[in-house]
Amino acid sequence: MQNDNQLVELGKYYLSINQIDLAWNILKEVAASSPNNSLAYELLAQIAFLKGDEMMAYKLLSQACNTEGCSSEALYCLGQNYLASKKFSDAIEIFERSIAKNGEYFEVLHDLGTCYANQGILIKAIEFYNKALEIKNDVPELFFNLGRMEDELKNYSEAINHYGKAISLKADYAEAWSHKGLAFHELERYEEALSAFDAALNLTPNYSEALNFKAVTLSEMRRYTEALTCLDKAIIANPSFSDALWNKATTQLVLGNFEEGWKNYEFRWAKSKSQPYKYPEIPQLPTNETQRGRRILVWAEQGYGDTLQFSRYIHLLLEQGAQVIFEVQKPLLNLLRNNIQCQVVEKYDPTIEVDYQVPLLTLPHIFKTTLDSIPPIYPNINLTGGHLGRLGKFLLSTNNKINIGISCSGNPEHLNDRNRSMPLINFLPLLDISNLYLIQKGVSNDDLKCLDTHTEIKYLGNELIDFEDSAAIINSMDLIISVDTSLAHLAGILKKKLFLLLPFSPEWRWMSEGSTSPWYPSTKIFRQNKRGDWGTVIDQIMAELITQNQCE
Structure with a gap:
């Protein structure tokens, strides 16, 4: 040693x-x-x-x-x-x-x-x-x-x-x-x-x-x-900067530049905190090819509203002669399975061979969608029996007021939820001229207090099992008024009269201005002119409803 x-x-x-x-x-x-x-x-x-x-x-x-x-x-x-x-x-x-x-x-x-x-x-x-x-x-x-x-x-x-x-x-x-x-x-x-x-x-x-x-x-x-x-400038400095390319996509889309916007929208898979890309082992659906005889897996991504909005593209594939397997979220399964003429599943079975796969929101890019070529809503939604029979007991028909289905908030995990959602209390002025039905599953603590205080607002969230229930209720209403949630998209594809409430800075799909939507013709948009100002938006809706009542 x-x-x-x-x-x-x-x-x-x-x-x-x-x-x-x-x-x-x-x-x-x-x-x-x-x-x-x-x-x-x-x-x-x-x-x-x-x-x-x-x-x-x-x-x-x-x-x-x-x-x-x-x-x-x-x-x-x-x-x-x-x-x-x-x-x-x-x-x-x-x-x-x-x-x-x-x-x-x-x-x-x-x-x-x-x-x-x-x-x-x-x-x-x-x-x-x-x-x-x-x-x-x-x-x-x-x-x-x-x-x-x-x-x-x-x-x-x-x-x-x-x-x-x-x-x-x-x-x-x-x-x-x-x-x-x-x-x-x-x-x-x-x-x-x-x-x-x-x-x-x-x-x-x-x-x-x-x-x-x-x-x-x-x-x-x-x-x-x-x-x-x-x-x-960010992209010139760093050409592979996916976050900047993604943000450029959403900015282009909100301004209506769909041609470049859809192309850059593909960077959503490489941006920070991106969703996982499913089924990478299956070849991606190519562009500029007819799909006759091809079996294609289309899988839903992002939220329920995205699936509803872009489900119309399935019909474009079917028109080309493709065989489509459409993987969707479970709450949408029954509604879409009963209305889209393809195989609609909750989870793709990998033992079934397919030629290609494609995430749903890539289809606008593949079909080169512009503002002038947005596909029409397809198909027309038909509801199976039983829903209205079970839910109709909640509807008031004994007074002279119209029935309005409302939604004030969506998924609290949504990145922009604090801006797109609004307190239920903002809807109270509408009680003077309508029966209000709150059609959403989750409710904030403040909104629960509002419901306890104002029992004339009927909460239907506990009655909703899936989107077929929501669709049945929407169909039974005279009007839907909603913030930017999946309920608005559901009303849109049902072609129901919809008043859509948008924050000062809207999501790209609603564009930067205007009172109409190229995606949903039955929709009228009410936009905040000042950040956080829902009161003025409700005042505009009240004025619209009073004018309509006077004209009838």
């Missing part, structure tokens, strides 16, 4: 005078005779790093860390390698061993926070970042990381504070400026968001992420032309 220690010291000496080959040979001899000599392995790893052989270096470092005598520095270095390799659980274990040997220190606490952040354990990440902050409070990247965590938790004001501290320590921190702008955007403080993005772009003019974020904010402000200019 004494001889080994002397040899290790000799190896360290030769390493210090840059005689690395001689040091290597001496230390290899020690490692061979004393496999538990951690210092020999650590020094060998250091030499391997100097030689540029990182694989060998980390192998030796791992051997060093398998011994009890390894140093906290060796453990931290190995943990950094696990972190870089995205082996987060292994990194956490090694970092904790390093702390056990040498106590808490800034670097290991910071990296533990990063490990937990990458695992999505945000509270734990913040805990370790804050511990690191107690040791050293002048590191801008630490404040930036804390800002990112608060962003993920939707604590946007806290995030802005952290980004501000990062910038105060590093004035040219373009990434912090950009994310500060994004936090302002989430708080709907759009002018402040634009100022932050501009600060980032003044520092880094070709910063594609900041250009993309700025474009999203400009779109929310309905400044679409400026948004497209930013997106074009």
Whole structure:
């Protein structure tokens, strides 16, 4: 043992005078005779790093860390390698061993926070970042990381504070400026968001992420032309930037540029937080080919409303002579199975051979849809018996008021739900001239209180099993009034008279202006002229209904 220690010291000496080959040979001899000599392995790893052989270096470092005598520095270095390799659980274990040997220190606490952040354990990440902050409070990247965590938790004001501290320590921190702008955007403080993005772009003019974020904010402000200019700059800076290409698609579509919009809409599969692309093992449906005799799997994507809106394209494939298997969400199964002349399934059976597959919202691109060539709604929806018999008991027919089916909110997980949904209380003025029926499954706590207070609004959500039930109720109404949810799409394909309520910045399918929809001829659109102002929209609807009553 004494001889080994002397040899290790000799190896360290030769390493210090840059005689690395001689040091290597001496230390290899020690490692061979004393496999538990951690210092020999650590020094060998250091030499391997100097030689540029990182694989060998980390192998030796791992051997060093398998011994009890390894140093906290060796453990931290190995943990950094696990972190870089995205082996987060292994990194956490090694970092904790390093702390056990040498106590808490800034670097290991910071990296533990990063490990937990990458695992999505945000509270734990913040805990370790804050511990690191107690040791050293002048590191801008630490404040930036804390800002990112608060962003993920939707604590946007806290995030802005952290980004501000990062910038105060590093004035040219373009990434912090950009994310500060994004936090302002989430708080709907759009002018402040634009100022932050501009600060980032003044520092880094070709910063594609900041250009993309700025474009999203400009779109929310309905400044679409400026948004497209930013997106074009982002794409020039980074031609493979899928998020910018996706945002360009939705901006083009909202402006009616379908030809380019549908093409760029295909980038939805590559953008961040994208849905998984199903059935990649099946060839994709080609363009510019007749499909006679081909068996094609069409699978629904996104929400129920998308499936209803674009189900009309199935008929175009059938007209070409294709055999179609249409995979749809379970609540839509009965409605579409009873009305579309193809095989409608909840889950495709892979034992059934098909020639091609295609996601539903790719069909407008394949058929080169323009504003002038949107397919008509097809087929006409016929409902099976029994639904009205079961649900008709809820309908009032003894007074002189019209029956209006309403929907005030949709899926709370929808990215724009806070803008597209509105409180039920806004519908109360309509009670003077109509019977109101709330036709939706989920109801917020505030809307439940409104229903408890105003029992004259009949809630039918508990009676809805699937979309056939919703369709039967819609058919029985005189009018449907809905925010942008699947109920609006269902009323649209049923060709029912629909008043659609849209937020200031609408989803692309409703276009940027106008009171009619090229997708649903029976629809009249009422748009917010001011962000969040549903009261004026309801006033417009009241005036419309009073005028109609006077004309009848």
